[in-house]
Amino acid sequence: MFSQTSEYALRAVVWLATEAEGPVGVQWIAEGTQVPESYLSKVLQQLSQAGLVISRRGVGGGHELSRPPNEITILEVINCVDPIKRITSCPLSLKSHSKKRCGMHSKLDEALQNIEAIFSQSTIDDVVNNPNCPPPLKEVRRGSRQRRN
């Protein structure tokens, strides 16, 4: 249901939120999140284009979150890479459904609306510091925090 890209984007943001103390090279994030480096580079590019991650090349560069984890929602991360597309109009372009969707598409959209609500009310900080769950990614061998670009 949720794409591989969404999963990887969330891992990257969670890792940056918990493990990075400054700009970090993609190699370390890939190692810490178990995401192939080339795939992760594209995901980070999308997150950067959306303004959620600051990416700088060269010496002293790397990737870091643009905002603190308690100001980033799960919905924002997912919408950066694989947006939840609400069904706001009839996919069949039926004229008689132009003002009101049919029962089938209303029900599908109800589920999407529900997902949006759950994810918009949950920040990266919430999932990282959920007292009822083990912290995400923690067992993965951490990449050194040393910069490597």
Added chain:
Amino acid sequence: MFSQTSEYALRAVVWLATEAEGPVGVQWIAEGTQVPESYLSKVLQQLSQAGLVISRRGVGGGHELSRPPNEITILEVINCVDPIKRITSCPLSLKSHSKKRCGMHSKLDEALQNIEAIFSQSTIDDVVNNPNCPPPLKEVRRGSRQRRN
């Protein structure tokens, strides 16, 4: 979020629930649902293999629902063609998450659980006869109910 295949399967089941009075050839279902016939054939095959649709070849054959629409949930239709995959174990296979998922995957699974609940509580009959919505697919030029195999 929901795949094209899920959308098409739902259209097919809704159309069979509302327009068919017996076994119907794929041509008519394709016309009534605006789904390419070759794609629809594969979808109907999946629905048939899952027991939701009865498909018979030859004279007098065609496709029809195996149960009345008030006994078929949206969840069943979607799970026939593109199952909702709950996150019941750690996707990274972390040992320390084997008994309890982390906060990130718990939250993703919470959304999936929510979708399952919404769709398992809603039958095809419910979406077809929702008094607050126009009926699905109705404006599409109907395929004749005449058998054509």
